[in-house]
Amino acid sequence: MTPQKTIERISLYRRVVSDLLAKGKNRAYSHEIAKLAGVKSSQVRHGFMFIGTNGKANSGYDLRELQGRIEGFLTADKPDSYCIVGIGNLGRAVLAFFHARHKNLEIKAAFDKDPALKNRVFHGCRCYSIDDAKEVIRKEGISLGIIAVPAEQAQAVAQILIEAGIRGIVNFAPVPLKLGQGIVVENVDLAMYLEKVAFFTRNVS
Amino acid sequence: MTPQKTIERISLYRRVVSDLLAKGKNRAYSHEIAKLAGVKSSQVRHGFMFIGTNGKANSGYDLRELQGRIEGFLTADKPDSYCIVGIGNLGRAVLAFFHARHKNLEIKAAFDKDPALKNRVFHGCRCYSIDDAKEVIRKEGISLGIIAVPAEQAQAVAQILIEAGIRGIVNFAPVPLKLGQGIVVENVDLAMYLEKVAFFTRNVS
């Protein structure tokens, strides 16, 4: 199985490759990609082993083919579908961010418990009552969820999502979720990142 | 030096300890803290070595003292000050999130290039022109920055911040910043997290 850190970097390489193509470049060396991604060239080549490489010694990688391979590796045949729960400050920002971007990922439904938000459309995404989550998730074939509700509600919301068939969650609430085996969770804890940077700014350099 | 991962967990323990205290608990065992933080108890004890522990065999940790030690370890004497650049969807959400929370971290100034935002106050934080960044940062004694501008602008903004004396950056723009030695950067790449969860939901379990 491909290591988590490698997947993170491959996601980065995808963007780098896409930028290079946009600039009219057709080929690149591992060290060029590395520089743009902020990693070592050996790490780039090592990572490419997981996606099946096609570089040529002394002339690098064909960027269009590389792009295809990364896409094929990273994403499914049909775009993966997310739903998002909690259309507050953060939820809306996330919807704004995704609106009309990201061909391979889409946010197909939003949920909130606030009745005032029901049936409103935020950045192209319809908001449903959290009570209808199971039904909507099943109907839309959604398999992934974003949690952007207050910390106290996060665990309960996660449970609802999982009962509805969600298998992977990106959690913005600052609480570690307790979930069954086989559910993929990524906790994105903003306050923690700020503390971490503050700490290392004080304690290294 | 304390490993990055350990710092991340200690930040988590802080919250766990604070929750336990709020519930009226006075002591806890490493395995209780571990459970709540979603880690192993040996990891908790191992991590505590870095902050200097005071647990007692067979009766765990005094939570109030532990809290004090974590605070002392993680945070400086005066609260660390951040500024944030880019008061768009994400920037506003972050300000909302921080408003009146987090005693040990504060966001003291916001910057944007949009003149319409100048001098407006968002969730208690005044927005200045990015052109005044150096002056405001110096005057307010700010040492940390959050970047929430479009990707194309991120590098230039980072440069401005560093010239103004900022030593640590939390970067939400999906581009790796190229910065000099000694500057601490944490890239928080939302799209990448969504891709990562999508990938592992498809490819494990």
Add this chain to the structure above:
DNA sequence: TGTAAATTGTTAAAAGATTAACGCTGCTAA
């Protein structure tokens, strides 16, 4: 065509992080 220079793919070494192990201490209860 052949030689030098550069870069790949892969394997091996080094570094870093997690988990387990265990001696020792303090608590509880006979």
Add this chain to the structure above:
DNA sequence: TTAGCAGCGTTAATCTTTTAACAATTTACA
């Protein structure tokens, strides 16, 4: 008291990730 248990702190072992090394290729050009 003392026996027995439970849990701390620390060190050692395992596991993961990163970095380096290098033989095999490809290109460029004499």
